[in-house]
Amino acid sequence: MTADIEIRNVSKQFGAMTVLDHLSLSIRAREFIVFLGPSGCGKSTLLRMIAGLEAVDSGEIAINNERIDHLPPGKRGIAMVFQSYALYPHMTVRDNMAFGLANIGVPGKVIEARINEAARILEMPHLLDRKPGQLSGGQRQRVAIGRAIVKEPKAFLFDEPLSNLDAALRTRTRIELAQLHQRLQSTMIFVTHDQVEAMTLADRIVVMNNRKIDQIGTPMEIYERPATKFVAGFVGAPAMNFVDATLDRSGKNATARFADGISVQTEIASSQLTDDNYTFGIRSEDVRIVAAGQGNADGVVDVLERLGERTLIYARLGDGQQIVGSDAGNSRVAVGDRIGLAFDGQKSHLFNETGRAWHAREA
Amino acid sequence: MVDRLATSPTATLAVGVRAPTADIYAPQWRNFIFVAPFLFFFTTLLLFPLLWGMWLSFHKADTFSSGNFVGLGNYARLYHDKVFLQSIWNTFYFALLTVPTLALIGLFLALCLNRRTRTAAVLRTLFFSSSVLSVTIVTLIWRIVFIPNVGLLSTIYGWFGATAPAFISDPSLAMIGIAIATIWWCIGLPMMLFLSALQQIPQDIYEAAALDNANRWQTLRSITLPSIKRTFILVIIIQIVLQFQLFGQAWLMTRGGPNNLTKPIVLYIYDTAFRRWDLGLGAAASEILFILILVAAMAQYLVTRSRGDQA
Amino acid sequence: MSATASIEGRAFGDHLLLALVILLSIVMIAPVLWVIGLSLKDNTELMADPNSVFHAPYTLKNYINTVGTSSVFIWVRNSIIVSGGLTLGTLILSSLAGYGFARLNFPGRDVLFVIVLFGLAVPEQAVLVARHQIFSMLKFHNTYQGLILPGLSAPFGVFLMTQYFKAIPKELDEAAMLDNASRLRIFWKVLLPLTLPAQATLGIFTFLGAWNDYFWPLISATRKDMFTLTVGMASTQTNFAQSEGIGFLMAQAVFAGAPILIVYLFFQKYIVTAVSGAAVR
Ligand SMILES: Nc1ncnc2c1ncn2[C@@H]1O[C@H](COP(=O)(O)OP(=O)(O)O)[C@@H](O)[C@H]1O
Ligand SMILES: [Mg+2]
Numbered sequence: 001m002t003a004d005i006e007i008r009n010v011s012k013q014f015g016a017m018t019v020l021d022h023l024s025l026s027i028r029a030r031e032f033i034v035f036l037g038p039s040g041c042g043k044s045t046l047l048r049m050i051a052g053l054e055a056v057d058s059g060e061i062a063i064n065n066e067r068i069d070h071l072p073p074g075k076r077g078i079a080m081v082f083q084s085y086a087l088y089p090h091m092t093v094r095d096n097m098a099f100g101l102a103n104i105g106v107p108g109k110v111i112e113a114r115i116n117e118a119a120r121i122l123e124m125p126h127l128l129d130r131k132p133g134q135l136s137g138g139q140r141q142r143v144a145i146g147r148a149i150v151k152e153p154k155a156f157l158f159d160e161p162l163s164n165l166d167a168a169l170r171t172r173t174r175i176e177l178a179q180l181h182q183r184l185q186s187t188m189i190f191v192t193h194d195q196v197e198a199m200t201l202a203d204r205i206v207v208m209n210n211r212k213i214d215q216i217g218t219p220m221e222i223y224e225r226p227a228t229k230f231v232a233g234f235v236g237a238p239a240m241n242f243v244d245a246t247l248d249r250s251g252k253n254a255t256a257r258f259a260d261g262i263s264v265q266t267e268i269a270s271s272q273l274t275d276d277n278y279t280f281g282i283r284s285e286d287v288r289i290v291a292a293g294q295g296n297a298d299g300v301v302d303v304l305e306r307l308g309e310r311t312l313i314y315a316r317l318g319d320g321q322q323i324v325g326s327d328a329g330n331s332r333v334a335v336g337d338r339i340g341l342a343f344d345g346q347k348s349h350l351f352n353e354t355g356r357a358w359h360a361r362e363a
Numbered sequence: 364m365v366d367r368l369a370t371s372p373t374a375t376l377a378v379g380v381r382a383p384t385a386d387i388y389a390p391q392w393r394n395f396i397f398v399a400p401f402l403f404f405f406t407t408l409l410l411f412p413l414l415w416g417m418w419l420s421f422h423k424a425d426t427f428s429s430g431n432f433v434g435l436g437n438y439a440r441l442y443h444d445k446v447f448l449q450s451i452w453n454t455f456y457f458a459l460l461t462v463p464t465l466a467l468i469g470l471f472l473a474l475c476l477n478r479r480t481r482t483a484a485v486l487r488t489l490f491f492s493s494s495v496l497s498v499t500i501v502t503l504i505w506r507i508v509f510i511p512n513v514g515l516l517s518t519i520y521g522w523f524g525a526t527a528p529a530f531i532s533d534p535s536l537a538m539i540g541i542a543i544a545t546i547w548w549c550i551g552l553p554m555m556l557f558l559s560a561l562q563q564i565p566q567d568i569y570e571a572a573a574l575d576n577a578n579r580w581q582t583l584r585s586i587t588l589p590s591i592k593r594t595f596i597l598v599i600i601i602q603i604v605l606q607f608q609l610f611g612q613a614w615l616m617t618r619g620g621p622n623n624l625t626k627p628i629v630l631y632i633y634d635t636a637f638r639r640w641d642l643g644l645g646a647a648a649s650e651i652l653f654i655l656i657l658v659a660a661m662a663q664y665l666v667t668r669s670r671g672d673q674a
Numbered sequence: 675m676s677a678t679a680s681i682e683g684r685a686f687g688d689h690l691l692l693a694l695v696i697l698l699s700i701v702m703i704a705p706v707l708w709v710i711g712l713s714l715k716d717n718t719e720l721m722a723d724p725n726s727v728f729h730a731p732y733t734l735k736n737y738i739n740t741v742g743t744s745s746v747f748i749w750v751r752n753s754i755i756v757s758g759g760l761t762l763g764t765l766i767l768s769s770l771a772g773y774g775f776a777r778l779n780f781p782g783r784d785v786l787f788v789i790v791l792f793g794l795a796v797p798e799q800a801v802l803v804a805r806h807q808i809f810s811m812l813k814f815h816n817t818y819q820g821l822i823l824p825g826l827s828a829p830f831g832v833f834l835m836t837q838y839f840k841a842i843p844k845e846l847d848e849a850a851m852l853d854n855a856s857r858l859r860i861f862w863k864v865l866l867p868l869t870l871p872a873q874a875t876l877g878i879f880t881f882l883g884a885w886n887d888y889f890w891p892l893i894s895a896t897r898k899d900m901f902t903l904t905v906g907m908a909s910t911q912t913n914f915a916q917s918e919g920i921g922f923l924m925a926q927a928v929f930a931g932a933p934i935l936i937v938y939l940f941f942q943k944y945i946v947t948a949v950s951g952a953a954v955r
Pocket of ligand 2: 040045159
């Protein structure tokens with residue numbers, strides 16, 4: 001089963017504090033959507049509104065073109081996996097999964113079959129008669145997912161389900177979730193503050209910030225053409241380099257000039273730009289390391305981070321500003337070296353004071 | 364037929380009438396049924412009698428009827444009743460005898476028994492065990508300790524050829540006898556409260572003190588006691604509330620005698636209301652007790668609440 | 675040098691404390707042993723010399739008399755009915771109300787809860803006179819309901835269960851709601867099983883309190899066949915000296931006290947939690 005979900009103009013207040021301010025969002029059937037944003041930005045609240053656990057103050061939510069915001073949580077045909085898993089501690093794994101089905105009068109045989117199928121998919125038939133207290137964190141997580149699967153819901157909601165797992169298990173479970181989505185072909189909404197999870201899992205990412213949605217797009221759109229400075233800074237590691245710049249808009253494309261006279265020729269059309277003061281942004285992989293004097297700017301290496309397949313170089317410019325560039329994995333650069341930094345104009349971004357972004361014309 | 368279709372829920376939705384959004388946390392009257400059974404008993408057997416008792420205290424009443432309104436008459440009678448005034452004094456005297464003793468012995472025991480050894484566990488069990496006995500058994504035990512001839516006390520004194528003090532019949536000792544029995548009965552609770560307070564003191568403070576070469580006495584004075592100051596006050600207040608309600612021990616050991624010298628307020632209420640059936644006067648006396656206890660309970664509330672501020 | 679001194683001082687202090695604790699333990703135990711000793715002695719022998727406690731012959735005669743001749747069994751039965759009924763009622767009412775106050779919202783909830791909390795500060799004596807009069811009118815005295823009902827109005831259980839329900843993560847309720855469970859089903863199937871420790875604590879505490887209660891049964895149950903054990907035992911004490919004999923009374927005390935002490939040894943943890951919890955509130 002699957003469903004498209006339509007969120008129209010939804011707002012939410014807690015007391016005097018507005019948490020969500022007129023959000024709209026269309027989720028397509030079978031889509032894997034990730035709500036990404038810093039802690040406290042209202043991701044869980046939006047998810048819980050879809051689930052029916054928070055009231056909708058204004059606006060509408062519809063599943064398959066039917067309004068659901070007046071329905072109680074159980075009647076919306078969705079399943080949710082909580083961050084804490086919220087397994088019923090006194091019930092066995094089997095009973096945890098059966099509870100929701102028994103409540104709506106599904107025949108015992110069907111329940112049995114669905115539980116066995118889910119246990120097979122999640123590779124946990126041997127756990128069915130244990131209680132949650134006898135399971136490891138990762139196993140509990142599976143049970144929580146299993147409890148959702150057996151309901152054959154129209155949509156799955158996940159609220160930071162991986163955050164209680166250790167790093168290795170998190171990576172593995174991430175891959176399994178992606179496989180599960182492939183297999184079930186169901187709509188999934190996944191909340192996280194971890195941009196790696198978002199990038200790896202999502203068909204589309206919804207970046208939320210400060211009561212609003214900043215951008216909705218595929219992971220690569222979000223990464224390459226962030227709509228705002230917030231998105232640009234939040235997505236990607238290490239964070240994008242930002243440098244204050246004044247623009248020379250005399251040419252076809254704008255040229256950014258930094259404080260100590262360095263200039264970068266961007267491929268952003270001057271005609272789009274109205275102001276002179278922008279923030280220039282560029283990701284570390286778009287800053288190549290060259291011999292001193294050969295690039296747009298020279299810097300002194302502060303720190304090296306060897307990641308294996310590449311090396312991050314933290315270089316300090318003449319005016320004290322730090323720029324992160326990237327070099328080959330076996331880079332010969334050493335701390336204290338004087339190096340040149342070559343900025344890729346095609347991959348440069350400009351942000352105005354309100355945070356709005358401009359990018360190079362699409363290639 | 365057509366009408367019915369038009370008013371079906373889907374039809375309503377279709378024409379765009381906004382259904383109320385589901386709010387699982389919204390106040391709903393039907394949730395009230397979960398608390399209703401308790402509230403029924405609470406209202407009829409606690410709140411109502413509380414108010415009814417106040418009302419009674421302004422009336423001359425017996426078992427079946429509430430007679431004439433006498434205003435503050437009952438309170439005036441109490442004020443002039445030597446026995447009532449004596450019972451108030453007795454209650455305070457009893458509290459003075461028991462409360463500090465209970466707090467100090469309880470603290471002492473807690474400090475000694477706050478360790479993980481088996482002996483300590485057994486002794487904790489022992490010192491709390493008397494608390495689970497009924498007042499009838501406790502008074503039976505202590506009367507048999509105090510009683511002349513076959514009493515434990517007189518037997519022990521007899522070994523040394525001495526005569527045991529007459530804890531039940533001697534006017535100056537009777538209340539002390541009751542206090543001893545009460546302390547024996549009640550020592551478990553203060554000990555347990557102090558123990559749980561001691562266990563909440565973070566262990567690393569002690570480790571830090573040990574590194575600073577503090578000796579045991581210094582550690583006790585500068586770390587342990589200050590951290591349980593609040594519990595000490597709490598124990599005192601709890602015990603005041605409990606011991607102000609003295610009844611069974613006095614009634615069963617001395618009947619309030621000799622000469623009303625061990626008659627506490629509750630026994631006065633019992634005598635007045637349920638033996639002389641002067642319900643109005645008894646009600647007035649119980650209002651006085653209520654006020655005394657309420658003051659202590661308020662103090663307890665303030666102490667427990669301000670504990671949060673400190674943490 | 676100074677190190678040894680302090681170790682010696684420490685040892686001396688330890689011995690002093692130990693002696694004090696032992697002394698207090700003797701004070702705790704000796705009266706009970708005395709009572710047990712007396713209960714095992716023939717009355718005439720006792721009257722002749724109390725020191726006869728320390729040597730044979732011992733006899734079970736007093737216990738046989740207790741079991742055979744007195745009304746003790748009726749009182750025990752009454753106590754079991756009253757304490758059991760009150761415990762059951764308290765558990766039901768407190769669980770329902772605790773769930774209601776902790777988890778559900780209804781108009782006036784917070785105000786009501788404050789009023790219930792205020793009820794914690796009301797001592798029994800403040801309502802006793804009026805309660806007695808009301809029960810007279812309802813002809814409840816000398817009945818089981820007359821002995822049971824007043825205890826159902828005590829707010830402590832509600833307070834305890836509310837705290838306990840509040841400590842259970844709300845996500846459990848929410849997961850159950852997504853699982854299409856009604857409020858009643860959530861209460862019964864999901865949350866109530868998790869409150870078992872609290873039920874045990876509250877149950878034992880209520881049972882013990884009812885079993886040991888003296889004041890209300892004293893004024894409400896005036897017929898000998900409606901006495902609870904506590905009141906009944908007290909009634910035989912009144913004619914202390916001229917009674918059937920000291921040993922007999924002591925046998926009664928042991929007979930009444932031993933079961934409670936045994937229960938205490940088994941459920942010590944719950945009892946201590948409950949009593950301390952009730953005191954601190
Ligand atoms: N029940 C509530 N009452 C009051 N404030 C709340 C409640 N739930 C969430 N909030 C507030 O709403 C904001 C958004 O919360 P949440 O949706 O949980 O954020 P996120 O999941 O993105 O970390 C936070 O500031 C949080 O403090
Ligand atoms: Mg969240």
